[in-house]
Amino acid sequence: MRYAFAKRVHHLQSSAVRDLLKITDKGGVISFAGGLPDDDLFPVEAVEKAFSKTFRSGNKAFQYGVTEGFAPLRDVLVDRMTQKGIPAKTDDVMLTTGSQQAIDLFARVMFNPGDIILTENPTYLAAVQVFQSYEVKIIPVETDEHGMVPEDLDYKIKKHMPKCVYVVPTFSNPAGKVWSLDRRLHLLEATKKKKVIIFEDDPYGDIKFNEEETYIPIAALDDGEHVLYTSTFSKTVVPALRTGWIKGPHQIIRMMAQAKQAADLHSNSLSHHALYHLCCDFDLDEHIQNLRSAYHKRMRIMQYLLDQAQLPGLSYIEPKGGMFFWVRLPEVIDSTRILAEAVEKGAAYVPGAPFYVTDPKYNTIRLNFTHSTPDKLEKGMRILVDVFKNAIKYEEQRV
Amino acid sequence: MRYAFAKRVHHLQSSAVRDLLKITDKGGVISFAGGLPDDDLFPVEAVEKAFSKTFRSGNKAFQYGVTEGFAPLRDVLVDRMTQKGIPAKTDDVMLTTGSQQAIDLFARVMFNPGDIILTENPTYLAAVQVFQSYEVKIIPVETDEHGMVPEDLDYKIKKHMPKCVYVVPTFSNPAGKVWSLDRRLHLLEATKKKKVIIFEDDPYGDIKFNEEETYIPIAALDDGEHVLYTSTFSKTVVPALRTGWIKGPHQIIRMMAQAKQAADLHSNSLSHHALYHLCCDFDLDEHIQNLRSAYHKRMRIMQYLLDQAQLPGLSYIEPKGGMFFWVRLPEVIDSTRILAEAVEKGAAYVPGAPFYVTDPKYNTIRLNFTHSTPDKLEKGMRILVDVFKNAIKYEEQRV
Numbered sequence: 056m057r058y059a060f061a062k063r064v065h066h067l068q069s070s071a072v073r074d075l076l077k078i079t080d081k082g083g084v085i086s087f088a089g090g091l092p093d094d095d096l097f098p099v100e101a102v103e104k105a106f107s108k109t110f111r112s113g114n115k116a117f118q119y120g121v122t123e124g125f126a127p128l129r130d131v132l133v134d135r136m137t138q139k140g141i142p143a144k145t146d147d148v149m150l151t152t153g154s155q156q157a158i159d160l161f162a163r164v165m166f167n168p169g170d171i172i173l174t175e176n177p178t179y180l181a182a183v184q185v186f187q188s189y190e191v192k193i194i195p196v197e198t199d200e201h202g203m204v205p206e207d208l209d210y211k212i213k214k215h216m217p218k219c220v221y222v223v224p225t226f227s228n229p230a231g232k233v234w235s236l237d238r239r240l241h242l243l244e245a246t247k248k249k250k251v252i253i254f255e256d257d258p259y260g261d262i263k264f265n266e267e268e269t270y271i272p273i274a275a276l277d278d279g280e281h282v283l284y285t286s287t288f289s290k291t292v293v294p295a296l297r298t299g300w301i302k303g304p305h306q307i308i309r310m311m312a313q314a315k316q317a318a319d320l321h322s323n324s325l326s327h328h329a330l331y332h333l334c335c336d337f338d339l340d341e342h343i344q345n346l347r348s349a350y351h352k353r354m355r356i357m358q359y360l361l362d363q364a365q366l367p368g369l370s371y372i373e374p375k376g377g378m379f380f381w382v383r384l385p386e387v388i389d390s391t392r393i394l395a396e397a398v399e400k401g402a403a404y405v406p407g408a409p410f411y412v413t414d415p416k417y418n419t420i421r422l423n424f425t426h427s428t429p430d431k432l433e434k435g436m437r438i439l440v441d442v443f444k445n446a447i448k449y450e451e452q453r454v
Numbered sequence: 455m456r457y458a459f460a461k462r463v464h465h466l467q468s469s470a471v472r473d474l475l476k477i478t479d480k481g482g483v484i485s486f487a488g489g490l491p492d493d494d495l496f497p498v499e500a501v502e503k504a505f506s507k508t509f510r511s512g513n514k515a516f517q518y519g520v521t522e523g524f525a526p527l528r529d530v531l532v533d534r535m536t537q538k539g540i541p542a543k544t545d546d547v548m549l550t551t552g553s554q555q556a557i558d559l560f561a562r563v564m565f566n567p568g569d570i571i572l573t574e575n576p577t578y579l580a581a582v583q584v585f586q587s588y589e590v591k592i593i594p595v596e597t598d599e600h601g602m603v604p605e606d607l608d609y610k611i612k613k614h615m616p617k618c619v620y621v622v623p624t625f626s627n628p629a630g631k632v633w634s635l636d637r638r639l640h641l642l643e644a645t646k647k648k649k650v651i652i653f654e655d656d657p658y659g660d661i662k663f664n665e666e667e668t669y670i671p672i673a674a675l676d677d678g679e680h681v682l683y684t685s686t687f688s689k690t691v692v693p694a695l696r697t698g699w700i701k702g703p704h705q706i707i708r709m710m711a712q713a714k715q716a717a718d719l720h721s722n723s724l725s726h727h728a729l730y731h732l733c734c735d736f737d738l739d740e741h742i743q744n745l746r747s748a749y750h751k752r753m754r755i756m757q758y759l760l761d762q763a764q765l766p767g768l769s770y771i772e773p774k775g776g777m778f779f780w781v782r783l784p785e786v787i788d789s790t791r792i793l794a795e796a797v798e799k800g801a802a803y804v805p806g807a808p809f810y811v812t813d814p815k816y817n818t819i820r821l822n823f824t825h826s827t828p829d830k831l832e833k834g835m836r837i838l839v840d841v842f843k844n845a846i847k848y849e850e851q852r853v
Contacts, residue, residue: 056649056679056680056703058564058651058703058705058706059564059617060563060564060709061562061563061564061565061566061569061588062566063562063563063566064563064709064712064713067563067709067712067713067716068712089518091517091518092517094513094514094516094517095513097513097516097517099509099513099516102509102516103505103506103509106502106505106509107502110498110501110502110505114493114494114496114498115493116694117493117496117498117501117692117693117694117695118490118491118493118496118692118693118694119488119490119688119693119694120694151718152551152717152718152721152722153718153719155716155717155718155719156717156718159716159717159718163460163462164459164460164462164463164466165457165458165459165460166460167460167461167462170460181715181716181719184715184716185716188713188716189460218458250455252457280455281455289518293516293517293724294516294517294518295515295516295517295518295519295722295723295724295727296516296722296724297718297719297720297721297722297723304455304457306457307457310459310463310466313463313466313467314463314466314587316580316583317466317554317558317580317583317584317587318551318554318555318558318717319550319551319552319554319555319558319696320552320554320580320696321696322551322696322722323551323694323695323696323721323722323725324694324696325692325694325695325725326722326724326725328694
């Protein structure tokens with residue numbers, strides 16, 4: 056039988072990254088492709104204790120719950136956000152199935168087909184997928200290493216009258232960079248004047264490498280009316296609990312809760328109870344410190360290996376946190392074309408092109424440094440550098 | 455600031471039932487309102503053991519997983535569905551955040567605004583909410599105690615050319631009834647001819663009171679091309695794990711997986727691991743037997759109390775399974791109007807009117823009998839019967 060799907064499925068596309076993960080996960084391949092934290096650093100014992108406590112806390116924890124999620128966990132998140140300077144109230148926070156669902160529910164209640172959103176370029180692929188599925192028109196803003204370029208941002212706000220600007224200002228995916236405070240302030244001022252909402256996606260903010268540095272979330276600079284802020288436990292605790300949250304203007308959070316009621320009634324609330332106990336009984340901040348230092352070390356190893364390769368034309372911005380190196384290879388290389396060879400030789404990355412909304416740079420790649428142990432980092436990078444060198448040689452011979 | 459929401463939010467409405475739950479859950483009130491299983495019957499020990507086993511099974515259980523959900527659990531579900539005569543393959547099964555998400559993702563990939571779906575009347579409220587949010591036109595089919603009336607079904611398929619027929623054929627919510635085999639077969643034949651999809655929602659099928667009876671799922675009568683079948687662990691294990699599943703034609707499941715990738719990447723996979731171990735190590739079928747007999751007993755108590763009330767004009771269909779009594783009160787009673795009085799006196803129900811797509815019957819109510827212990831059933835029903843009697847007296851005096 057042939058099925059008549061909705062028109063919107065034409066705008067749905069399977070993520071190139073996730074499809075790739077299916078291949079590279081088949082073992083034998085050292086993968087720098089996924090945005091995965093390291094399994095070995097998961098606080099499994101603390102998670103187990105938190106679940107044990109939940110099991111002893113009475114059967115109500117197993118019953119249906121409210122759509123917004125377990126209130127005591129939302130209280131904890133309010134405290135943690137307040138520490139970061141983000142003003143929050145429990146009623147303005149909703150728990151979601153990962154921060155991915157926060158993006159989806161936001162898009163669901165905000166966008167009509169043809170509405171416009173501004174993004175960085177490149178930007179987070181799975182957010183683009185969501186916006187496209189709602190037939191939102193995505194306009195990229197010129198972006199340098201400090202954030203969106205003010206002139207282009209101002210021009211595009213004026214020209215396109217977007218409903219929203221979507222940003223990952225702290226250790227972005229894929230580009231691994233940090234916006235300067237000036238650029239954050241500028242974005243807030245520029246959007247406020249025109250009543251444009253900012254959607255601040257901050258899954259990586261906690262994974263920073265320099266203790267001295269402070270990167271103020273844009274939501275902390277706002278009066279609470281213009282910025283939606285989302286984050287997740289996926290990078291700091293474990294991904295499998297699929298627990299993210301969103302904080303924003305009450306009216307929008309309320310509307311998103313209605314959408315969530317239709318979408319899934321509520322997220323896994325047993326995990327909410329467990330995460331609540333974990334936040335109370337476990338030193339999550341100390342754990343985050345440990346993650347920072349472990350991931351910082353790995354970033355340094357990858358950086359060393361990139362530098363050592365001495366590939367003329369290779370460049371990157373040193374990540375100040377997060378999980379990714381964003382690398383420009385010599386211009387002759389098309390990273391998509393040589394991926395198969397890399398995988399065959401035992402190492403994988405994600406080509407950078409799919410992360411661009413427009414004007415893809417085919418010589419870019421995203422390398423994850425958090426999932427692999429130091430020795431795998433070394434082995435995998437050796438394979439990749441070889442593949443890149445071969446590709447350059449091949450292209451030179453062609454000329 | 456005023457926010458410009460998407461047009462589709464006008465079709466989003468908070469569930470009257472869930473809003474009511476917020477009030478009645480505040481303690482002191484004996485509530486027959488929610489569709490809740492009994493907390494005291496949750497297999498907490500088995501769930502705890504299953505999680506313990508997961509914690510000892512290696513850190514990979516805590517990592518990101520595939521969108522379709524943990525494959526070994528899907529294998530288990532294939533076995534369980536096969537036992538019910540439903541042909542299934544692991545690739546055609548996807549795990550969802552409750553069966554609610556299965557309904558939502560199905561609607562997301564199938565319906566354009568203005569598309570038509572046929573439903574029973576009354577029908578499951580939260581499904582109606584989903585369809586409305588996608589601007590689907592819902593046409594009710596005349597329904598009697600055996601299922602959809604064939605003549606009206608045939609007529610409406612011909613007249614409206616629907617894309618889908620949504621049904622809860624076994625112990626329906628709210629009406630608590632079972633479709634006859636004839637009606638199931640008729641629905642399948644009538645839709646097959648016109649290439650209309652059937653969406654069979656079966657959350658309650660396992661909670662049947664007469665061991666001798668067999669209610670064949672419509673999906674078991676199909677060749678695998680025309681029926682989507684969804685069910686859940688919420689009624690048989692615990693709701694808080696929010697784990698449901700959907701089985702259907704491969705093309706549709708694949709498209710729903712793409713939609714799910716955008717919606718939330720994947721559901722809580724730690725729970726998938728735990729449910730897998732639970733299904734392997736725990737006698738889930740014996741547990742379901744115990745639930746059946748406990749809930750059967752409660753149904754009988756409620757039935758006894760309804761009969762004893764001797765309210766002229768009160769009628770109901772005896773539930774053969776599931777969680778609900780669907781009661782018609784004397785016609786003079788508007789069940790919505792007297793709800794506040796009932797809650798004040800200490801007992802709650804759900805008015806039946808919101809469950810109707812068209813032509814609401816204001817004298818209907820839905821009573822859940824699974825959530826309350828026998829003594830609460832008795833106390834709560836005594837309060838309700840009093841309230842109903844007062845209402846009748848009041849109406850008689852008005853005349």
